[in-house]
Amino acid sequence: MDRSKDEPGGLRVKPINNGTVIDHIAEGQALNVLKILGISGTTGATVSVVMNVESKKLGRKDIVKVEDRELREEELDRIALIAPAASINIIRNCKVTEKRPVDLPDEIVGVVRCQNPNCISNTQEPIKSRMLVKGKNPVLLRCLYCEQPLTEGIAEYLI
Amino acid sequence: MFMKRHVLSMREFSKEEIDSVLDLAQSLEPMARGRKSDMLAGKILALLFFEPSTRTRMSFETAMKRLGGSVISLGPAEGSSISKGESLADTVRVIGGYADALVIRHPKEGSARLASQFSPVPVLNGGDGAGHHPTQTLLDLYTIRKESHLENLHIALVGDLKYGRTVHSLAYALSLYGADITLISPLTLRMPDSIKADLSSKGTIVRETSDLGEVIDNVDVLYMTRIQRERFPDPVEYQRVASSYRITPEFLARAPKDLIIMHPLPRVDEISPTVDDTIHARYFQQSFYGVPVRMALLKMLIGGG
Numbered sequence A: 001m002d003r004s005k006d007e008p009g010g011l012r013v014k015p016i017n018n019g020t021v022i023d024h025i026a027e028g029q030a031l032n033v034l035k036i037l038g039i040s041g042t043t044g045a046t047v048s049v050v051m052n053v054e055s056k057k058l059g060r061k062d063i064v065k066v067e068d069r070e071l072r073e074e075e076l077d078r079i080a081l082i083a084p085a086a087s088i089n090i091i092r093n094c095k096v097t098e099k100r101p102v103d104l105p106d107e108i109v110g111v112v113r114c115q116n117p118n119c120i121s122n123t124q125e126p127i128k129s130r131m132l133v134k135g136k137n138p139v140l141l142r143c144l145y146c147e148q149p150l151t152e153g154i155a156e157y158l159i
Numbered sequence B: 001m002f003m004k005r006h007v008l009s010m011r012e013f014s015k016e017e018i019d020s021v022l023d024l025a026q027s028l029e030p031m032a033r034g035r036k037s038d039m040l041a042g043k044i045l046a047l048l049f050f051e052p053s054t055r056t057r058m059s060f061e062t063a064m065k066r067l068g069g070s071v072i073s074l075g076p077a078e079g080s081s082i083s084k085g086e087s088l089a090d091t092v093r094v095i096g097g098y099a100d101a102l103v104i105r106h107p108k109e110g111s112a113r114l115a116s117q118f119s120p121v122p123v124l125n126g127g128d129g130a131g132h133h134p135t136q137t138l139l140d141l142y143t144i145r146k147e148s149h150l151e152n153l154h155i156a157l158v159g160d161l162k163y164g165r166t167v168h169s170l171a172y173a174l175s176l177y178g179a180d181i182t183l184i185s186p187l188t189l190r191m192p193d194s195i196k197a198d199l200s201s202k203g204t205i206v207r208e209t210s211d212l213g214e215v216i217d218n219v220d221v222l223y224m225t226r227i228q229r230e231r232f233p234d235p236v237e238y239q240r241v242a243s244s245y246r247i248t249p250e251f252l253a254r255a256p257k258d259l260i261i262m263h264p265l266p267r268v269d270e271i272s273p274t275v276d277d278t279i280h281a282r283y284f285q286q287s288f289y290g291v292p293v294r295m296a297l298l299k300m301l302i303g304g305g
């Protein structure tokens, strides 16, 4: 494995030429980030996941690198749900061409299921789940339908 | 006068809006008691009850008829057969085509909000699951304002504070009026933390105890709720709890003269029938006040303010 000066403990994964690096993911959330991005073993994308590395900002962090893919705005919104402190670097020709913080919109539609089993949004009605964003860090969501709050374990309720 | 499109949750009411509903209810009270009115003549209210609640249904029905309007209704039996097949969204689109407003009562939380997204006419939430029942809260507030006072109120909410939906939105609404709230319940039926946190964030003083005797000489309103037997796996434990939350005239001996007792009804044995004749009982008035309050909402939604 390559060693490098720019990351403490040595670089565990090669820099990428083109694609997206999602840095400062809270430790243990990298796999949930992959889930949000719809990346599974059969997707075909080249993906590197680094978990539990030292970070000045977070103590420990995860990093996800996706090659040859630039994330869409709505995908960034979803990442903000489980990694509100994440930063996104878009890489083109081996250079960071864009740095974006993640930011949640005021309402998230069709992304997170309500945790209340008796909520009308968990039935066969012709509606999508709708969560109002009441807090961004830590994330606090409130179901538009039943008003039940959701703050912990959000990853478990991703649709 | 403010104009709401739907009445779904107390969270959507500001203090000013609540006050205007209560003021209008006050002006309609003579009609609620029988003086003739044709304010909503020719208008039709549809009652969609997917679970039985005779009192709420009859109270809405009375309110509409007192304003000169008429009512069509889906009984609980038809309600349950519809809820098995057709979606609620389709039902409200169809019935919304017949009526000028819909009242919906449904076992699933959030169903009134869903209905409002599909209904061509205003929707009133008549209770959804363990969720909201805003007309109950408004009639509670009306009762407190008439029979006691809303500003600087000290109220004790007693009984099942965990599952009792009426107390959640009542506590929320009272926080708008700066009430001082004491929560009295068995340990297993305490108010959920999320609701307490919400109250505290609004600057409301919230105390919690299991002992009803602690506050009796120091509150303006004792708001009793029913503790359901099903909440206790052990019948002995239920009996013990139920008897310690039972109001009797003897218990009220050291209560201040102007203390009032409220209860959303039906009661089981939280309040002894011998309390009914004391100066403290207000639960039957409270139940009646549902009529002028619902008249006010119907007039606002259907009658154009």
Ligand SMILES: [Zn+2]
Residues within 6 Å of the ligand: A114, A115, A116, A119, A120, A121, A143, A144, A145, A146, A147, A148, B110
């Ligand atoms: Zn919900």
